Amino acid sequence: MTRPAASPEPAPIVYQNQWRDVFDGTLPDGWEPTKSVSVVIASYNSKTLPLTLASLAAQDYPEDLLEVVVVDDGSEPPVELGEVVPKNIRLIRVEEGWGRSNATDIGIKATSGDIIYWVDSDMILFRDNVRQHAKWAHFIPEAATIGNKGFIEEWDYTPETVYEKVLDGTIGDDYDRSTLHEHWSIQIFRDTDDLNTSHGRNYSTHMGACASVTREVYDRTFGQDTRLHLGEDTEIAYQLWQAGAVFIPVEEALTWHLGRGTVQDHAVKVAWHNDVHFAQRMPIPRYRRKADNRIWEVPLVKVVVEVTPETAYLARNCVDRILNSTLTDVHVVLVGPWSQLHEGRRKMLADPLNELYLVREWLRTDNRVIFAEEVPETVFPAPYRVDLPITVGVTSDSLMQMYRQIDGNRLGAVRYFTPGHTKDDSVTIWDSAAVARAKRYLREGDAIEDLVDRVWGFQWGSNDTAQLIDLREADLSERVTRVDPRVAELEAEVAALRARIAPPPSLARQIAQRLNAASGGRLAPVVRGVNARLGGAPAAAIRRLRRG
Structure with a gap:
């Protein structure tokens, strides 16, 4: 099929993951957002949730385009929303199931925003954080953005001070980011020109602590895998990749992460646990599947x-x-x-x-x-x-x-x-x-x-x-067997070597072969028949003569 001659100019499309060729983050003069954002926060016995909500209350994104859904994942005592919270906020209590993936799934299904933004309950978002994430979806329909985390281990914030500092833009002055722990994803960003050369294969950098995706792309997936209780953000990131997402690290979307990351202290244990679950669900990267001849949930x-x-x-x-x-x-x-x-x-x-x-x-x-x-x-x-x-x-x-x-x-x-x-x-x-x-x-x-x-x-x-x-x-009656090409090559090499080192046939055998060829192949069956009728005695006698 061919395109109609009068087809309109093709829409800009991101090639592989080269987002910079379509939109580099520079906004037109006077630009204002038009897409709605649904922030989903799964919370379980979180002491820092009030600080996260306070930072969301101070965002510069239009209030009518921003909703926040907090999903209480069975906290005791139950989550209560404080005074310093966003205008459009809802609280949902999990009734069935448990874990971040389950709670996030419930939250997403309860929202309708053009952009889904999942935020952990131990994050403080700087004033333009939501705007910095959301702007990409306005220019790249497949945008899946990753925010910039600074890990702080000591703080004395209250919801009121967080709100004030985020609102006046001074929250970033409290810590020197260059002295803080560097997340492992930063080196990947350096090595791949901010994922431009990643082909999407570094989907695991799309971390759930502060990551967004357009609902258009999310709706192509199966959604959160509620069977998972660790690594669920990596699994949904893999799904987003297969659904056509473009992964974009947004350096300007700044946050403070309140406390050390889990991987900082338990990297080996986390990897040991997650790799088993990831191997079932994610064929790429290939190293996780350490066995052949296996049936996996998701095949390559x-x-x-x-x-x-x-x-x-x-x-x-x-x-x-x-x-x-x-x-x-x-x-x-x-x-x-x-x-x-x-x-x-x-x-x-x-x-x-x-x-x-x-x-x-x-x-x-x-x-x-x-x-x-x-x-x-x-x-x-x-x-x-x-x-x-x-x-x-x-x-x-x-x-x-x-x-x-x-x-x-x-x-x-x-x-x-x-x-x-x-x-x-x-x-x-x-x-x-x-x-x-x-x-x-x-x-x-x-x-x-x-x-x-x-x-x-x-x-x-x-x-x-x-x-x-x-x-x-083809001959459909032939048995279908697996032939490893390396084995076939070795067998051919062995046959060639045997042919080179095999002794030449005796003069008597050469004469017999020529006589049989001259008879059109009819002589050999006759000789074999005579030998059989005589009980194999002629052939035995010839073998004795050869041995001398």
Whole structure:
């Protein structure tokens, strides 16, 4: 498909995570915000919450665009809102579940702001903090911002003094930021030009203590994972990445963090605990998954295959090849008319759907296979999707090579020239984050690969890399096994070495081989038949003669 000739000028789109190319933070003269902000604070027995609320009361963001929701996560005594609080504030008491993720989820669902801003109950926000976060969403629809934290360990603030100091802009004078603990994310910002070169992979810097995201992006996610009680901010940040977020560290969005960070004192224990939960949910970075041949909650790759009654005879071979890949972190979405299959009486061998019954039976116990009625719009939160026609077969190493090409080159999609198939039926591997962002800008007449190219990059790949075959020309009766390409190379090398060092055949064998070749291969069966009828005596005699 092509764009209409009269299409309007394309909207500015952030390429990968290079936000600076679209908006560098410089506001037009006279700019004022128009987007509403919902601040969500989860609180459990917090002694510093009154200071956080006082700093929010003194913000310079328009009052009619700012709401604050405090979620009491079972505090004893229950949270009570004091006198120094924002104008538009609500208090919600958790009735079921526990933990920051659960409380935050409840708070977000109770709000409707254009921008969601989660703030911990041990933060003091400087006067223009909300404005500094919110301005990015006005220019970058996918903005997910990270504030600047200064960790202080001693203070004598009251809600009244915090309100006064934030209001008059002197709160920042109380401590020298250069002498305070430097959060680990700062070095990442230095190394990636403030995440411009991160491709979004440093999503873990999007910390829940003071981070925002547009509701538009948040609504593409599954929301807070309420099963988590540590590391929940990293998990939702991963989801935001896969939903197309652009991560932006906002140095001007200043705060004081009241007390030491958890990681400062318990980094090893936190990592040991979180990595198990993160491995189940986040395929990237790869180092967390320390075992192959495992089934994870969120796979690295989902392969989407469509089957019909007419093509069902290819399905078992097609899917078996996928599941025998050297890339084992994979699920298959097999799309077909499964609801038409029933358990009633039928003439099985004459049933036109019988091959579909056989496919379902063949794969029903493998929980890597998902039987679906419709082609999924997205494979979120899996980072990669492969669209594979059922008439295409992969080799053991195809998916691994396709993944390495798209991931290693940080591309949004790679489409492969496929034997026996047209351009439209080619195999394509997609980056989910790129597709999620591209879809926002998709208009009638646009091709999705063109938009993906604009936001992440698109290439055509060679079948020398993908190693695809046309299943319609394959021997479907052959056993499907995994062949590690490294093992195959070693076996070929060993065979070549054996051929070089093997002794040449004897003169008698050479004469026999030539006579057999001259007879068109008919002589050898005759000789073997005579030898068999004589009980193998001629062959035994010849072996004795060879041994001398």
